[in-house]
Amino acid sequence: MTATIIDGKKVANDLHEEIRAKAEKLTASHGVVPGLAVILVGEDPASAVYVRNKVLATAACGIKSFEFKLPAETSEAEVLGLVEKLNADPEVHGILVQLPLPKQIDSDKVLGLIDPKKDADGFHPVNVGLLSVGLPGFVPCTPRGSAILIEKVLPDLSGKTAVVVGRSNIVGKPMIQLLLQKNATVTCAHSRTADLPAVCRTADVLVAAVGRPEMIKGDWIKPGAIVIDVGINRVLKPDGKGKLVGDVAFDEAKEVAGAITPVPGGVGPMTIACLMLNTLDSAYRSVGAEI
Numbered sequence: 001m002t003a004t005i006i007d008g009k010k011v012a013n014d015l016h017e018e019i020r021a022k023a024e025k026l027t028a029s030h031g032v033v034p035g036l037a038v039i040l041v042g043e044d045p046a047s048a049v050y051v052r053n054k055v056l057a058t059a060a061c062g063i064k065s066f067e068f069k070l071p072a073e074t075s076e077a078e079v080l081g082l083v084e085k086l087n088a089d090p091e092v093h094g095i096l097v098q099l100p101l102p103k104q105i106d107s108d109k110v111l112g113l114i115d116p117k118k119d120a121d122g123f124h125p126v127n128v129g130l131l132s133v134g135l136p137g138f139v140p141c142t143p144r145g146s147a148i149l150i151e152k153v154l155p156d157l158s159g160k161t162a163v164v165v166g167r168s169n170i171v172g173k174p175m176i177q178l179l180l181q182k183n184a185t186v187t188c189a190h191s192r193t194a195d196l197p198a199v200c201r202t203a204d205v206l207v208a209a210v211g212r213p214e215m216i217k218g219d220w221i222k223p224g225a226i227v228i229d230v231g232i233n234r235v236l237k238p239d240g241k242g243k244l245v246g247d248v249a250f251d252e253a254k255e256v257a258g259a260i261t262p263v264p265g266g267v268g269p270m271t272i273a274c275l276m277l278n279t280l281d282s283a284y285r286s287v288g289a290e291i
């Protein structure tokens, strides 16, 4: 059996078109252009890729982009000052601060200062709380995008088991919440989990968000399972060139899984599309309009 390859890039591009139409509708009805501000401090290479793809996506979606590239030695006070300025700027509906931040900056302090109504990443404690009690707020982009891909293949998770490998605040934990909302029976595995291969083999839906290149092997996967590979790992090929791989050993896994996301072209583009969706939602909410 060979798995269906889930084309995240195509789903993301279709979403961009829908977002563009809705952004134009908001501009026609209320004179508002959705705006997204991104703050990047320093030179993290993964963040640089993300920011480049984000700028392309804002253009495709009719969203105005405000970019702030600050040097690595920027002080915490300067970043906090910029966040306050963006909180007060009516042209800005979404604010994203690229993580990780350099070590002189306390990221909890920065994320906590973002106006929860402009928190396009969904990392502010208010939005984390809203998600956990099932009230509307901002849902982190990577889990939101992963959930959309899962829904395309398997709309109803009642009676299904889901395993999320990873418990970070930006991927693993919010993913757990979304899978619970969809009625899956959820397990969260992490670095202290005993017999991880056996835990993974119980999963009808397996989400890998570990940050270890190709750690999850083909024989860890239940035949027919849906595999969502969140990992983005840059590794060197034998010829010395770099390439991106996920947390799942894709070539082995696709022989066992029912459906699987590739890296690149899977969850990554969906993260960006959901950032656009969150910004659009925020712009609609700012004028009290129904999306």
Ligand SMILES: NC(=O)C1=CN([C@@H]2O[C@H](COP(=O)(O)OP(=O)(O)OC[C@H]3O[C@@H](n4cnc5c(N)ncnc54)[C@H](OP(=O)(O)O)[C@@H]3O)[C@@H](O)[C@H]2O)C=CC1
Pocket (backbone or CB within 6 Å): 142, 165, 166, 167, 168, 169, 170, 171, 172, 189, 190, 191, 192, 193, 196, 209, 210, 211, 212, 230, 231, 232, 233, 267, 268, 269, 271
């Ligand atoms: N596609 C996309 O859009 C995005 C991709 N990513 C990628 O997703 C991956 C995960 O990111 P993120 O959640 O931020 O990473 P973190 O490093 O914050 O978290 C990794 C998690 O994996 C767990 N883990 C680490 N090693 C093992 C192991 N050997 N066995 C079991 N669990 C382990 C850790 O466990 P513990 O808590 O016990 O330490 C931790 O919970 C990365 O590759 C990142 O680049 C991230 C964001 C967006």
Ligand SMILES: Nc1nc(=O)c2c([nH]1)NC[C@@H]1CN(c3ccc(C(=O)N[C@@H](CCC(=O)O)C(=O)O)cc3)C=[N+]21
Pocket (backbone or CB within 6 Å): 046, 047, 049, 050, 053, 096, 097, 098, 099, 100, 121, 141, 142, 232, 244, 263, 264, 265, 266, 267, 268, 269, 271, 272
């Ligand atoms: N506040 C914050 N929010 C984040 O969501 C966040 C962050 N900081 N810091 C870094 C990580 C990483 N991340 C990526 C998202 C998309 C791609 C992406 O577009 N990937 C494409 C192409 C990659 C390529 O061409 O190299 C793909 O997988 O197909 C990559 C990486 C978001 N993150």
